[in-house]
Amino acid sequence: MIPTESALQQVLEWGRSLTGFADEHAVEAVRGGQYILQCIQPSLHDISARTGRDPQDEKLIVAFYCELALLFWLDDCNDLGLIAPEQLAAVEQALGQGVPCAVPGFEGCAVLRASLAALAYDRRDYTELLNDTRCYCAALRAGHAQAAGAERWSYAEYLHNSIDSIAYANVFCCLSLLWGLDMATLRARPAFRQVLRLISTIGRLQNDLHGCAKDRAAGEADNAAILLLQRYPAMPVEDFLNDELVGHARMLHRVMVKERFPAPWGPLIEAMAVIRAKYYQTSISRYGNDAAGGGQRAPA
Numbered sequence: 036m037i038p039t040e041s042a043l044q045q046v047l048e049w050g051r052s053l054t055g056f057a058d059e060h061a062v063e064a065v066r067g068g069q070y071i072l073q074c075i076q077p078s079l080h081d082i083s084a085r086t087g088r089d090p091q092d093e094k095l096i097v098a099f100y101c102e103l104a105l106l107f108w109l110d111d112c113n114d115l116g117l118i119a120p121e122q123l124a125a126v127e128q129a130l131g132q133g134v135p136c137a138v139p140g141f142e143g144c145a146v147l148r149a150s151l152a153a154l155a156y157d158r159r160d161y162t163e164l165l166n167d168t169r170c171y172c173a174a175l176r177a178g179h180a181q182a183a184g185a186e187r188w189s190y191a192e193y194l195h196n197s198i199d200s201i202a203y204a205n206v207f208c209c210l211s212l213l214w215g216l217d218m219a220t221l222r223a224r225p226a227f228r229q230v231l232r233l234i235s236t237i238g239r240l241q242n243d244l245h246g247c248a249k250d251r252a253a254g255e256a257d258n259a260a261i262l263l264l265q266r267y268p269a270m271p272v273e274d275f276l277n278d279e280l281v282g283h284a285r286m287l288h289r290v291m292v293k294e295r296f297p298a299p300w301g302p303l304i305e306a307m308a309v310i311r312a313k314y315y316q317t318s319i320s321r322y323g324n325d326a327a328g329g330g331q332r333a334p335a
């Protein structure tokens with residue numbers, strides 16, 4: 036793997052044109068991205084004979100980290116209002132359509148889309164990535180709007196939206212685009228789409244359980260635990276959500292055993308399923324190191 040410091044510098048350099056882009060976005064992207072790549076390193080090596088894609092290729096690795104940093108930045112653009120609404124609309128348009136950004140600045144958007152288009156092992160993954168980006172942006176907006184508005188979603192409505200706002204499909208699709216994981220073909224299989232839904236739900240529940248104390252302190256209502264508590268104040272939400280996690284993990288396990296997806300999908304899904312234990316515990320700047328509400332992010 037390329038040295039962390041060098042990768043980080045390249046992501047920071049790439050993000051410079053994006054208003055509100057913070058060191059933290061790059062740091063967390065490199066941390067999370069490195070963890071995922073490490074988990075699938077042996078499988079990537081195995082399939083490299085077929086794909087010709089080197090798991091250690093610096094250009095590919097940095098492009099992956101940039102896309103993850105972009106996801107973090109977009110989330111904060113919504114949550115923290117880092118940029119003006121008309122800028123955000125133009126940014127979403129650029130990222131979801133793969134066109135230059137209609138407002139000045141934000142060159143990093145078109146730069147990253149052009150580089151991913153050029154690097155795509157399978158062009159279909161690039162098309163899908165644009166689509167996943169549109170879904171992610173729409174879900175961020177919808178989540179934010181309902182948390183701020185009068186209408187409260189049911190738990191099911193919340194989960195339905197969160198499957199997109201957790202952006203796991205984007206992460207997988209970007210990996211597939213860069214290292215030839217054939218996700219475009221797999222997406223045609225109902226069982227694969229079910230896996231995507233299950234792992235995304237697991238990721239969302241993990242994220243919400245982990246961020247619950249922080250979100251509560253910040254008055255952030257876009258969190259499953261908080262939403263449930265608002266609707267049912269006496270509910271043991273943590274126990275409930277942990278049970279939900281276990282159930283979803285069992286369902287996921289059953290499909291994975293039955294379907295035997297090609298490498299590196301087994302280890303990749305497994306890596307994302309345990310990200311709570313690994314990534315969240317080390318992600319100090321974004322989530323703080325004590326769940327009791329310390330380590331708040333600096334205001335924008």
Ligand SMILES: C=C1CC[C@@H]2C(C)(C)CCC[C@@]2(C)[C@@H]1CC/C(C)=C/COP(=O)(O)OP(=O)(O)O
Pocket residue numbers: 063064066067068103104106107110114200201202203206242246257310314
């Ligand atoms: C979109 C995300 C960026 C990449 C990141 C990696 C590094 C792969 C680790 C797992 C999570 C994720 C896929 C991440 C997912 C969701 C996301 C936008 C998290 C932002 O943090 P947070 O403020 O806790 O989320 P939210 O605004 O409460 O949904």
